[in-house]
Amino acid sequence: MIQPINGKFEMPALPYGMADLAPVLSQETMLFHFGKHLQTYVSNLNLALPGSAFEGKALEDIVKTSDGGVFNNAGQFLNHALYFLQFKTPTSNNVPTGEIARAIDRDFGSFEKFKEEFQSKGAGLFGSGWVWLSADAKDKLVITQEGNAQNPLTKGFTPLLTFDVWEHAYYIDYRNRRLDYLKSLWNIVNWDEVNKRFG
Numbered sequence: 001m002i003q004p005i006n007g008k009f010e011m012p013a014l015p016y017g018m019a020d021l022a023p024v025l026s027q028e029t030m031l032f033h034f035g036k037h038l039q040t041y042v043s044n045l046n047l048a049l050p051g052s053a054f055e056g057k058a059l060e061d062i063v064k065t066s067d068g069g070v071f072n073n074a075g076q077f078l079n080h081a082l083y084f085l086q087f088k089t090p091t092s093n094n095v096p097t098g099e100i101a102r103a104i105d106r107d108f109g110s111f112e113k114f115k116e117e118f119q120s121k122g123a124g125l126f127g128s129g130w131v132w133l134s135a136d137a138k139d140k141l142v143i144t145q146e147g148n149a150q151n152p153l154t155k156g157f158t159p160l161l162t163f164d165v166w167e168h169a170y171y172i173d174y175r176n177r178r179l180d181y182l183k184s185l186w187n188i189v190n191w192d193e194v195n196k197r198f199g
């Protein structure tokens with residue numbers, strides 16, 4: 001759970017530097033996407049909290065119970081926190097390990113089949129949004145497309161992995177080639193972090 005400190009939310013502390021995900025995500029993309037887009041969502045949410053029903057609540061609770069502008073900023077804050085915290089420096093032949101690897105094989109047949117479906121749902125989402133891997137109430141894995149600031153938490157799922165398909169996530173490095181961006185992201189997924197969320 002992401003909790004406010006003295007009434008305010010803080011930016012996530014990343015376990016890597018702004019230039020460390022290149023060439024998958026350039027330093028310029030990180031400075032804009034993490035440094036400006038995410039910062040704006042966090043600042044807007046903090047401005048909306050004082051005196052509201054959401055003051056002092058955990059971010060996940062706000063996402064589950066809010067709507068309108070509070071939901072949009074809280075949802076985008078949570079989505080981006082989960083997105084940026086799931087990455088590590090690029091590794092070639094980067095594959096899942098542990099429990100999540102077994103569950104992917106069980107529910108999708110193979111990692112290759114899972115990647116195909118995940119990429120295709122990400123590429124096929126019209127407009128702005130997110131593609132998610134989540135666990136349902138019975139720990140079965142599901143892939144969903146969520147528009148704008150939506151998060152699978154609101155469907156009762158546990159979010160495990162997400163690729164941002166808003167244009168601001170890829171336009172600096174990949175221009176309009178959303179599928180190329182999605183395919184590159186597999187090289188920086190930190191499967192240890194995904195396993196932690198699954199556990």
Ligand code: MN
Nearest residue numbers: 037164166169
């Ligand atoms: Mn984004």
